[in-house]
Amino acid sequence: MVTTLPGDHLAEVLRHVEIHGVISGGFTATAPWVSRGDVTDDVKIVAVLRGHAHLHTDGGASAHLVAGDVAVLSRRSRLALHGxxxxxxxxxxxxxxGWASGPLPDTAGPADTVVGGHIRLGPTGRELLYPGLPAVxxxxxxxxxAxxxxxxLGLLLEECSGREAGSGFAVAQYAQLLVLESLRASAGRTDLPPGWLRLLADERLRPAVRLMHDDPGRPWRxxxxxxxxxxxxxxxxxxxxxxxxxxPFAYLRRWRIILAEHALRHSDTSVDALAARLGFASPGSFSxxxxxxxxxxxxxxxxxxxxSPGSSR
Structure with a gap:
């Protein structure tokens, strides 16, 4: 069972909307090299573990990534990386x-190591995350x-470069941490569009958000x-x-429904009990x-x- 610390609203949101990070693969190559293709994921992640990479996407967005840098792409359809x-x-x-077992192939001389992945979102996660992320x-x-x-990223590099048993399992766990730390670092940006990530990072509004999250069924004024x-x-x-x-009240109403969705997926709590817990006047008004x-x-x-194949209790 996954628990969150009191007041840890970012972890709470990630758990309830079921946002998952996936590392899909990576490569090591000596420059010059190029890797390009379509982006079909909701949110794409590119991380440079060592070396350099120039990133370009549709719409003219670009970034020069060095070792330890991560790019999070939203609403992009094309991606090109150059070494x-x-x-x-x-x-x-x-x-x-896909993720191949064993180390990434290496080459002689200074090399660039890049891993790619994505953030898997359900409809609710897409609704919450999309509006609050820049294109790149x-x-x-x-x-x-950061x-x-x-x-x-250092742990990922160790797994990619070694031959340890269970590396695929380890990479899957680090992918979740990569998403969390990328969102944490992104939340500190001053140019974030309005959205839940910016809200959860706002220290002045945080006490009010804490009240709504800790007691969502209360008729707050x-x-x-x-x-x-x-x-x-x-x-x-x-x-x-x-x-x-x-x-504030549109946010509270949406948060109540998010809690209800999670409970309906993962528990046997009755609709009547959910309605009462979440502050609805009756099961009918909740429905x-x-x-x-x-x-x-x-x-x-x-x-x-x-x-649903992805559901679990």
Whole structure:
């Protein structure tokens, strides 16, 4: 059973919307080289474990990545990575698909080691994460906020370069940490679009968010939430909307439905009990709100989750 520390709302959100990191493969090559292809994932991750790589995507976005850097791509359809000069005749490296056991192939001389992966999102995770991510988020390994990220990349490099038994399992665990540390580092950016990641990183609004997360069924009033943030009602409402992209009560209503979705997927809690726990006046009002958000009733949602290959109790 996975638990979260009190007040750890980023971990709580990641757990309830079931955001998963996947490392799909990697390569080691001596420059000049190029690797390009289509991006079919919701959110793409590229990490440079050693050496350098020039990243270019559709829309003109680009980044120069050095060892310890990570790029998080959102809503992109094409990706090109170059090692060395873009004008030199380069060896073409197909994007790696799947994770091969054993070490990445190495070459003589200074080499670049790159791993790629993605963040797997369900509909709720896509709804929450997409609006709050820039097209390309370049996380510098030298940033103070990325010190744990550098440690994760170091562990990945060890697994990629060694012949230890169980490396595939280890890489899968490090992929989750890579997602977490990438989101943590991204949350500190000042240019994040409005969204839940920016909201959860806002220290002034955090006490009000904590109240809503810790007791989602309570009929919160605006003045109570504003008081927790040491702000006026008007100032709090405007700051919350500007940071999250929604009003405080729209956020609370969506969070209640997220909790309900998770409970319906992973527990046998009755619809009546969920309605009472989450602050709805009646099972009927809960069912109406749930259907308005998800398009199906709570009972239909539970039945669909029970037969889905990705569901688990």
């Amino acid at each position: 060395g000069s873009r004008h030199a005749t380069a060896r073409d490296i197909p994007p790696p698909v 988020s370049h996380i510098h390994g030298t940033d103070p906020a 010190h744990r990220l550098r440690a994760v 605006l003045e109570q939430l504003a008081r927790a943030a040491a702000m006026s009602r008007t100032g709090f409402a405007e700051s919350f909307r500007r940071t999250s992209g929604s009003t 109406t709100a749930f259907r308005r958000t998800t398009g199906v009733t709570p009972s239909a949602y539970r039945r669909a989750a029970a037969v």
